[in-house]
Amino acid sequence: MLLALDTSTSAITVAVLGLDGGLLAEQTVIDPRATTEQLAPLIERALREADATPGDITLVAVGTGPGPFTGLRVGIVTGRSFAHARSIPVLGVPSHDAMAQQWFFGGAEGTVLVATDARRKEVYTSVYDRVAPEDEDHLIWARTAGPEVRRPQDLPEHWRGLPTLGRGPHLYPDHLPQSVGPLDVSAAALGGVALARYHVGEDQPTEPLYLRRPDAADPGRPASTLRGEGGPPAPKGRP
Amino acid sequence: MSESTPLVLGIETSCDETGVGIVHGTELLVDAVASSVEEHARFGGVVPEVASRAHLEAMVPTIERACREAGVALADLDGIAVTSGPGLAGALMVGVASAKALSLALGVPLYGVNHLASHVAVDIVEHGPLPEPTMALLVSGGHSSLLLVPDVTHDIRSLGASIDDAAGEAFDKVARVLGLPFPGGPHIDRAAQVGQITIDFPRGLTSGRDMERHRFDFSFSGLKTAVSRWVEQQQRDGRDLPVADVAASFQEAVVDVLTRKAVLACTEHDVAALQVGGGVAANSRLRAMAQERCEAAGIALRVPRPGLCTDNGAMVASLGAQMMLKARPVSALDLPADSSMPVTDVQSGLPVTVDHDHPH
Ligand SMILES: Nc1ncnc2c1ncn2[C@@H]1O[C@H](COP(=O)(O)OP(=O)(O)OP(=O)(O)O)[C@@H](O)[C@H]1O
Numbered sequence: 001m002l003l004a005l006d007t008s009t010s011a012i013t014v015a016v017l018g019l020d021g022g023l024l025a026e027q028t029v030i031d032p033r034a035t036t037e038q039l040a041p042l043i044e045r046a047l048r049e050a051d052a053t054p055g056d057i058t059l060v061a062v063g064t065g066p067g068p069f070t071g072l073r074v075g076i077v078t079g080r081s082f083a084h085a086r087s088i089p090v091l092g093v094p095s096h097d098a099m100a101q102q103w104f105f106g107g108a109e110g111t112v113l114v115a116t117d118a119r120r121k122e123v124y125t126s127v128y129d130r131v132a133p134e135d136e137d138h139l140i141w142a143r144t145a146g147p148e149v150r151r152p153q154d155l156p157e158h159w160r161g162l163p164t165l166g167r168g169p170h171l172y173p174d175h176l177p178q179s180v181g182p183l184d185v186s187a188a189a190l191g192g193v194a195l196a197r198y199h200v201g202e203d204q205p206t207e208p209l210y211l212r213r214p215d216a217a218d219p220g221r222p223a224s225t226l227r228g229e230g231g232p233p234a235p236k237g238r239p
Numbered sequence: 240m241s242e243s244t245p246l247v248l249g250i251e252t253s254c255d256e257t258g259v260g261i262v263h264g265t266e267l268l269v270d271a272v273a274s275s276v277e278e279h280a281r282f283g284g285v286v287p288e289v290a291s292r293a294h295l296e297a298m299v300p301t302i303e304r305a306c307r308e309a310g311v312a313l314a315d316l317d318g319i320a321v322t323s324g325p326g327l328a329g330a331l332m333v334g335v336a337s338a339k340a341l342s343l344a345l346g347v348p349l350y351g352v353n354h355l356a357s358h359v360a361v362d363i364v365e366h367g368p369l370p371e372p373t374m375a376l377l378v379s380g381g382h383s384s385l386l387l388v389p390d391v392t393h394d395i396r397s398l399g400a401s402i403d404d405a406a407g408e409a410f411d412k413v414a415r416v417l418g419l420p421f422p423g424g425p426h427i428d429r430a431a432q433v434g435q436i437t438i439d440f441p442r443g444l445t446s447g448r449d450m451e452r453h454r455f456d457f458s459f460s461g462l463k464t465a466v467s468r469w470v471e472q473q474q475r476d477g478r479d480l481p482v483a484d485v486a487a488s489f490q491e492a493v494v495d496v497l498t499r500k501a502v503l504a505c506t507e508h509d510v511a512a513l514q515v516g517g518g519v520a521a522n523s524r525l526r527a528m529a530q531e532r533c534e535a536a537g538i539a540l541r542v543p544r545p546g547l548c549t550d551n552g553a554m555v556a557s558l559g560a561q562m563m564l565k566a567r568p569v570s571a572l573d574l575p576a577d578s579s580m581p582v583t584d585v586q587s588g589l590p591v592t593v594d595h596d597h598p599h
């Protein structure tokens with residue numbers, strides 16, 4: 001069985017799939033601020049729903065973003081650590097690929113834009129086209145651009161009019177008018193992408209897609225005054 | 240597992256060190272650390288996002304290395320312990336998430352523990368069981384605390400702490416004033432060894448009134464300012480800066496206050512053992528003066544080796560093993576990372592709320 005998880009969008013999402021791609025369980029909560037708290041219990045719940053034990057899992061798939069860094073890291077380190085503990089492979093899937101998978105799997109044709117929240121008035125974007133696969137092992141779509149990070153008003157005009165997945169259109173309706181399809185990643189779809197690539201032997205690195213360099217304004221000493229991206233103030237505790 | 244000697248892996252990611260240690264009961268098997276301190280040096284301090292990225296990259300490789308060096312398979316572990324606070328939020332979360340995944344995948348209990356309590360518990364693998372009670376002086380870049388420790392697994396009382404800069408922070412800031420690299424502590428220590436104590440810098444919170452209101456608290460920001468002023472005056476006067484003498488005099492002022500208050504705390508609370516921990520415990524003058532003053536007062540001094548004073552995973556594993564030995568409750572899988580976890584909370588993520596508040 002494959003354990004899939006993603007923490008790059010507002011959803012914390014976990015799924016268990018058979019190696020044939022059949023979905024056995026999916027657990028999702030929308031709570032982007034509580035990834036650390038919620039992810040492990042969700043995995044536990046998904047395993048229970050699938051009537052599986054950790055020992056039944058033979059592959060792990062994890063979304064590699066892009067997405068807010070703190071939550072993204074929690075997902076990736078969880079996937080890597082779980083896989084390491086069981087001595088099984090961990091596969092990385094760019095998170096937008098999972099949204100495209102869900103979209104085209106539902107029968108859609110043509111071209112789609114994925115635009116997810118990158119905070120700081122920017123969006124993470126990717127563009128996908130429906131393609132005719134070589135055979136049934138291959139994916140039915142291809143990424144033609146991205147992922148990248150930009151201000152929505154800086155996106156090419158012809159992209160902005162595309163049907164758009166993700167929360168971008170909800171955040172920037174003036175620039176991204178065409179909201180369709182899923183707002184957040186589904187781990188079930190992510191697992192499907194990982195399995196398809198696994199079966200054709202594709203390399204699937206788990207390096208996070210940060211797309212931005214770390215903020216390294218002069219820290220002073222400190223750890224005591226800085227905050228991490230998106231996180232609460234992070235003082236070194238002083239009892 | 241053998242009841243008396245749990246095999247515990249500990250993870251520490253509260254600041255810029257990715258630490259993984261493994262202990263077998265009270266025996267240290269391995270202490271593996273990957274540090275991102277060099278990546279921070281050019282910024283003159285720890286950059287949280289840089290630290291968090293480094294933790295993610297180092298986490299699994301450091302676990303792997305620890306197991307390899309200890310000759311331990313993850314499947315043999317009896318428990319996982321992790322620093323759940325205090326520290327940098329994003330950095331803590333990497334370790335906490337990794338620990339949960341291990342706990343879940345291996346089917347072993349999870350213990351989310353306090354970073355400061357771990358600094359105290361590490362001495363168990365170095366010098367054996369902690370005398371109960373023990374007095375702990377924790378001095379690092381983020382903390383300066385005097386703790387009365389009746390039981391390191393669940394009862395730690397804060398007697399005092401720095402009201403401004405931590406001791407290590409003062410070392411780092413003064414080093415910068417003296418043109419020494421970050422982190423400054425070791426450089427000041429080295430410079431001071433060839434210097435003379437020629438300047439009488441102020442001892443914070445030691446005056447009569449302060450000893451009433453802040454008996455066991457510390458303050459180092461006034462000292463730092465005094466050093467800066469002194470250095471500026473030298474420069475205005477066109478004199479060369481006697482770096483070694485300033486370092487020695489500054490260090491003497493810090494160490495004097497730390498040891499004086501620690502020994503006083505022992506005497507007044509009738510505690511026969513003092514443990515010094517945290518990165519500043521590597522300081523040679525602090526070790527020497529603590530030794531001298533403890534001997535004079537009939538107090539047993541315990542200072543772990545420098546590698547176990549700085550942040551590491553072994554200290555977390557050591558506390559985790561104590562939790563298991565004393566059958567303390569296991570942390571739940573929804574354990575949060577708590578960046579401002581109070582030192583009196585030895586453990587977090589307990590399934591039931593426990594009242595940790597103790598009268599001082
Ligand atoms: N020989 C020394 N003399 C004085 N200070 C030292 C010495 N060696 C290290 N230090 C100081 O110790 C501090 C580092 O301590 P440590 O490794 O415990 O990390 P930390 O992140 O500050 O710890 P914590 O998270 O526990 O607060 C730095 O401020 C450093 O300058």
